Amino acid sequence: MEEGIFLGTANGQPQHMRLDKANRHGLIAGATGTGKTISLQGIAEGFSQVGVPCFVSDVKGDLSGLAMPGSVTHKLHTPFTERAKEIGYDDYAYEAFPVQFWDLFGKQGHPVRTTVSEMGPLLLSRLMELTDTQEGVLTITFHVADKEGLLLLDLDDLQSMLTHVGERRKELTLEYGNVSTASIGAIQRSLLQLRSQGGDMFFGEPALKLEDFIGTSEDGKGIINILAADQLMQSPRLYATFLLWLLSELFETLPEVGDPDKPKLVFFFDEAHLLFDDAPKALMDKVEQVVRLIRSKGVSVFFITQNPIDIPDTVAGQLGNRVQHALRAFTPRDQRAVKAAAETFRVNPPVDVGTAITELRVGEALVSTLDRKGAPIPVERVLMKPPRARAGPLTAEERKVMMASDEVGSKYDQLLDRVSAEEVLAERASQAAANAAAAKKAEEEAEAAEKARKEKERASRSSRSSSRRMSTTEKAINSATRSMASSIGRQIGNALLRGILGSMKRG
Structure with missing residues (x-):
C-alpha cells in the first residue's frame, strides 16, 4: 500500500497506481466481457482499503457484491483464486467492504434527491x-x-x-x-x-448531503457508495445529468486541497459515453471545466466505457491513469478506436500496443499510470488482480439488511414538502382571487347603493313634480272658482240692479 494501489503484475512485476497521483483521473475501457467491471471492483476495493471513499454507478447490479466477501463456492471465485496464484498475489483473501446503497427511485437504495x-x-x-x-x-x-x-x-x-x-x-x-x-x-x-x-422522484427534499458520501467505517476503510443504475439506465439522459450534477456539486462544495497524499473521493462513472452523446457546447464546456478543476478538490474521476473514442479529446487528455482491456476491430469504427487507444499510451518497445489490444485475454489489460512527477509510465501488459469481495449481485434480502445497518439509516427515506414557489404562488393567486371577489362585491354594493340613491332621487323628483302639478291645478280651480263666483256675483248684481231700475220706472 505504500507504493499505492496494487493493480496486478506485468512479467511478474507488481504494478501500482500512486495514491498521490490518483486525482489525475483515469479511464477503464474495453469491449463487453473483457473484464472492465472486475477491474473497476478491484480498484475500488484498493481505494477503500487505504481509507478513500468511492462512488460507483452499478449499471448491471454486479457491484453490490462489494458488501459481501467472496466465497470458494461462488462460480467466479475459482478462476480468481487461480489468478491470484498466477500473479503472486500472496495476501489474497476474501473480504467485505463498507457500502451504502443509493437509488434515485428509492427502491434498491436510499433515495437520492436534489432541488x-x-x-x-x-x-x-x-x-x-x-x-x-x-x-x-x-x-x-x-x-x-x-x-x-x-x-x-x-x-x-x-x-x-x-x-x-x-x-x-x-x-x-x-x-x-x-x-x-x-x-x-x-x-x-x-x-x-x-x-x-x-424525474419527479429525483427533485425534492431532503436533498443529498455530500458529506454522507465522504466517510470511512470504524475500521478505517473508505465507504463505497453504490448507485443502483440498472433501472436508471432506461432514462439515460437522467442518468448522465444526475452524475454530472453530482460532480458539479462536489466541485462547488469541497474546499481546495491542491494535490493531496490521497484522494478525498474517487468517482467511477460507468457508461460514460452517455454524458457526451449529443451534448451541446455549453454542456461540454461545463464537463471539461469540472474534470479539469475538480482534482484540486481532491476528487478523482474514472470514466468507464466500451470504446475510448467515446470520450472527447478535451476530456481524455486529462485522464492520466489508464486501464485498457481488449477491443474488437471488426468495423472501421472499431479500428479507429484501436488506433486511438494505442496512440494514447507512452511507448514501451517490448509491447506492440496496436497488436496486443486485440489479443488481450479476459482480465488482462494495457495499463499506464503516472510516476511521482506526474509523467505517464510506459505501457505494460498487466494481468489484473482478482477482487476480494463477491463478484456478483446481492440478494434482495441481503441488500435490505445492508441498507438498514449503514450510516445513512432512514435520513432520506421520508419525503419533505415545505413551503416553496408552488405554495406561495397558490397563496398569491388565492389572495388575488379573494381580493378580486371582495372588490367585485364592494363594486356591486356601491352600484346597488348608487342605484338606490338614484331611485330615491327619482321618487323625490316625482313627488315634487306631482306636488307642483297639484298646486297648479288648485290654483286653476281657485281661479276658476273665483272667476265663476265673480261672474255669478256680477249676474246677481246686474239682476238686482235691473230690478231696482225697473221698479223706479214703474213708479
Missing part, C-alpha cells in the same frame, strides 16, 4: 432536451424566482413558476427579452416527459 434550484437551468435544459430559446426562457424563470425569493424545490414548483412567468410575459419580455407562450408550453411538455421517466 430544482441546485440542478440549475443549464443541466435541466440538457435533461429536458430544450432548444437554446427554451433554455433562455427557463433561465429567465430561475432569475425571476430568485429575485422574488421563490424556492424551486421540486417539479411542481417549476411548473407553477413557468405558469407565473407566462402570465407576466409582456412585462418580463420588456425587461429580459422575448418570453413566448410557445416556449413556455414546450417546457411544460418536457416537464411532463421528465415526470414520466421518474
Whole structure:
C-alpha cells in the first residue's frame, strides 16, 4: 500500500497506481466481457482499503457484491483464486467492504434527491432536451424566482413558476427579452416527459448531503457508495445529468486541497459515453471545466466505457491513469478506436500496443499510470488482480439488511414538502382571487347603493313634480272658482240692479 494501489503484475512485476497521483483521473475501457467491471471492483476495493471513499454507478447490479466477501463456492471465485496464484498475489483473501446503497427511485437504495434550484437551468435544459430559446426562457424563470425569493424545490414548483412567468410575459419580455407562450408550453411538455421517466422522484427534499458520501467505517476503510443504475439506465439522459450534477456539486462544495497524499473521493462513472452523446457546447464546456478543476478538490474521476473514442479529446487528455482491456476491430469504427487507444499510451518497445489490444485475454489489460512527477509510465501488459469481495449481485434480502445497518439509516427515506414557489404562488393567486371577489362585491354594493340613491332621487323628483302639478291645478280651480263666483256675483248684481231700475220706472 505504500507504493499505492496494487493493480496486478506485468512479467511478474507488481504494478501500482500512486495514491498521490490518483486525482489525475483515469479511464477503464474495453469491449463487453473483457473484464472492465472486475477491474473497476478491484480498484475500488484498493481505494477503500487505504481509507478513500468511492462512488460507483452499478449499471448491471454486479457491484453490490462489494458488501459481501467472496466465497470458494461462488462460480467466479475459482478462476480468481487461480489468478491470484498466477500473479503472486500472496495476501489474497476474501473480504467485505463498507457500502451504502443509493437509488434515485428509492427502491434498491436510499433515495437520492436534489432541488430544482441546485440542478440549475443549464443541466435541466440538457435533461429536458430544450432548444437554446427554451433554455433562455427557463433561465429567465430561475432569475425571476430568485429575485422574488421563490424556492424551486421540486417539479411542481417549476411548473407553477413557468405558469407565473407566462402570465407576466409582456412585462418580463420588456425587461429580459422575448418570453413566448410557445416556449413556455414546450417546457411544460418536457416537464411532463421528465415526470414520466421518474424525474419527479429525483427533485425534492431532503436533498443529498455530500458529506454522507465522504466517510470511512470504524475500521478505517473508505465507504463505497453504490448507485443502483440498472433501472436508471432506461432514462439515460437522467442518468448522465444526475452524475454530472453530482460532480458539479462536489466541485462547488469541497474546499481546495491542491494535490493531496490521497484522494478525498474517487468517482467511477460507468457508461460514460452517455454524458457526451449529443451534448451541446455549453454542456461540454461545463464537463471539461469540472474534470479539469475538480482534482484540486481532491476528487478523482474514472470514466468507464466500451470504446475510448467515446470520450472527447478535451476530456481524455486529462485522464492520466489508464486501464485498457481488449477491443474488437471488426468495423472501421472499431479500428479507429484501436488506433486511438494505442496512440494514447507512452511507448514501451517490448509491447506492440496496436497488436496486443486485440489479443488481450479476459482480465488482462494495457495499463499506464503516472510516476511521482506526474509523467505517464510506459505501457505494460498487466494481468489484473482478482477482487476480494463477491463478484456478483446481492440478494434482495441481503441488500435490505445492508441498507438498514449503514450510516445513512432512514435520513432520506421520508419525503419533505415545505413551503416553496408552488405554495406561495397558490397563496398569491388565492389572495388575488379573494381580493378580486371582495372588490367585485364592494363594486356591486356601491352600484346597488348608487342605484338606490338614484331611485330615491327619482321618487323625490316625482313627488315634487306631482306636488307642483297639484298646486297648479288648485290654483286653476281657485281661479276658476273665483272667476265663476265673480261672474255669478256680477249676474246677481246686474239682476238686482235691473230690478231696482225697473221698479223706479214703474213708479
